[in-house]
Amino acid sequence: MGPGNAVEGTPIPGKAGEVLNLNVALARVQGDSKLLAELAEVFLQEYPSLLCEAQDSLLSRDHVRFERAAHTLKGRVAFFGIDAICKQALALEMMGRTKDLTDAPRTLAEIETQMKGIIPELELLTQEQMA
Amino acid sequence: MRILIADDDAFYRHSLRKALERWGYEVIMASDGNEALSMLFGPNPPSLTILDWIMPGRDGIDVCRRVRERKGDHYAYLVLVTAKGEKKDVIAGLEAGADDYLIKPFDFEELRVRLQSGQRIIGLHSALAMKQRELSYRATHDSLTGIWNRSAILDIVDREAARAKRLNKPLCLALADIDHFKTINDTYGHVAGDNVLIQVALRMQASIRRHDAVGRYGGEEFVVVMPGFKRRHAFRLAERLRKRVAEVPYEVSKAQVNVTVSQGVAIDMGAGSIEPLLRAADEALYRAKSRGRNCIEFSRAAAPEGRDIYLLQANQKAHGDMR
Numbered sequence: 159m160g161p162g163n164a165v166e167g168t169p170i171p172g173k174a175g176e177v178l179n180l181n182v183a184l185a186r187v188q189g190d191s192k193l194l195a196e197l198a199e200v201f202l203q204e205y206p207s208l209l210c211e212a213q214d215s216l217l218s219r220d221h222v223r224f225e226r227a228a229h230t231l232k233g234r235v236a237f238f239g240i241d242a243i244c245k246q247a248l249a250l251e252m253m254g255r256t257k258d259l260t261d262a263p264r265t266l267a268e269i270e271t272q273m274k275g276i277i278p279e280l281e282l283l284t285q286e287q288m289a
Numbered sequence: 290m291r292i293l294i295a296d297d298d299a300f301y302r303h304s305l306r307k308a309l310e311r312w313g314y315e316v317i318m319a320s321d322g323n324e325a326l327s328m329l330f331g332p333n334p335p336s337l338t339i340l341d342w343i344m345p346g347r348d349g350i351d352v353c354r355r356v357r358e359r360k361g362d363h364y365a366y367l368v369l370v371t372a373k374g375e376k377k378d379v380i381a382g383l384e385a386g387a388d389d390y391l392i393k394p395f396d397f398e399e400l401r402v403r404l405q406s407g408q409r410i411i412g413l414h415s416a417l418a419m420k421q422r423e424l425s426y427r428a429t430h431d432s433l434t435g436i437w438n439r440s441a442i443l444d445i446v447d448r449e450a451a452r453a454k455r456l457n458k459p460l461c462l463a464l465a466d467i468d469h470f471k472t473i474n475d476t477y478g479h480v481a482g483d484n485v486l487i488q489v490a491l492r493m494q495a496s497i498r499r500h501d502a503v504g505r506y507g508g509e510e511f512v513v514v515m516p517g518f519k520r521r522h523a524f525r526l527a528e529r530l531r532k533r534v535a536e537v538p539y540e541v542s543k544a545q546v547n548v549t550v551s552q553g554v555a556i557d558m559g560a561g562s563i564e565p566l567l568r569a570a571d572e573a574l575y576r577a578k579s580r581g582r583n584c585i586e587f588s589r590a591a592a593p594e595g596r597d598i599y600l601l602q603a604n605q606k607a608h609g610d611m612r
Binding site: 185204233236 | 343345372393395396
């Protein structure tokens with residue numbers, strides 16, 4: 159996808175019905191699709207370890223680590239305009255901060271499911287730039 | 290311009306680095322607050338820092354506060370970036386010392402113009418700091434010769450006298466006056482006279498030790514401050530100065546002119562007061578002039594109540610053979 163092909167405001171639906179709004183991200187980088195693809199690649203590379211960090215810290219009931227992982231996830235999904243997951247990540251961050259992790263496993267599992275639908279779109283973005 | 294990106298999130302570090310390099314900035318990176326602080330306090334600090342608020346170890350707010358507590362010539366322009374977007378957060382960030390505040394995820398175009406704004410401020414600050422240094426130099430240095438001016442050299446004498454008193458060490462002071470300077474001026478003109486003053490000052494400057502000081506007292510008179518010197522060493526240095534000034538003729542208006550100085554030297558053995566020291570050196574200088582010039586006279590130093598006076602050999606002098 160390049161700036162010339164983007165239709166302003168048109169989101170790309172993910173498999174789980176989540177919305178990935180790459181136009182938002184593209185606008186954020188001044189239409190630089192190459193830069194956006196590089197950042198998508200970094201996101202994809204780091205996502206598995208970030209998810210692991212959130213899951214490990216939840217298992218070990220480490221509120222501080224969990225809050226930080228949620229905070230990081232929130233920032234990254236916000237960059238790509240994934241607003242719904244951003245809100246959920248914010249909720250997780252608050253759970254870590256208030257040390258109430260009761261609902262955290264469910265919310266984290268929801269995020270993981272939704273991300274499974276988003277990831278292929280981001281992978282497509284990186285592949286389009288390599289082509 | 291050198292920019293520091295301080296963010297524990299590798300994604301944001303990468304994205305910022307890519308963008309900044311495309312805009313022509315030199316980029317360095319830190320992944321936590323302590324690392325950022327050590328770079329900001331290091332020998333070659335960045336001009337501008339993009340600082341994440343929430344970081345491990347030390348957060349961005351604390352970095353801002355620490356940077357602002359430290360005074361110095363270098364101004365660190367700080368841009369705080371965070372997902373915290375409420376008014377109270379913005380206020381807290383700016384109060385802590387941030388110059389600007391960006392809410393994540395930020396727009397790169399907005400970042401670009403804010404960095405330009407920061408560059409303008411940094412440019413103004415650099416110009417101001419340079420002007421201050423220039424003014425400070427002019428306030429303490431003689432505009433003709435470049436050595437210490439009268440008030441600066443007297444400050445140095447005052448300081449060294451206090452130190453000598455505290456440490457119970459001697460302080461040596463010489464007053465040096467160019468011989469027949471009026472004749473040089475009248476014969477060759479004031480421009481030539483100025484050139485002689487400059488050359489004499491340079492030669493004297495080149496003859497002293499690193500922790501000595503030479504300043505222009507007024508007209509054709511110079512003060513040389515020699516901390517820690519006893520009589521024998523003071524004589525050697527004064528003699529070195531005398532020879533250095535006299536050894537090579539001066540080019541003056543296409544003529545070769547011999548220039549000499551007379552010196553009056555006084556040593557204070559820990560009294561801590563500069564007026565008697567200057568007076569004693571002045572009296573000795575007068576005797577040097579009376580004895581034929583191009584020579585060195587020593588005097589005793591004044592001493593306060595009850596202190597032992599260090600009495601030097603009267604009439605101790607040396608004549609040069611370039612007259």
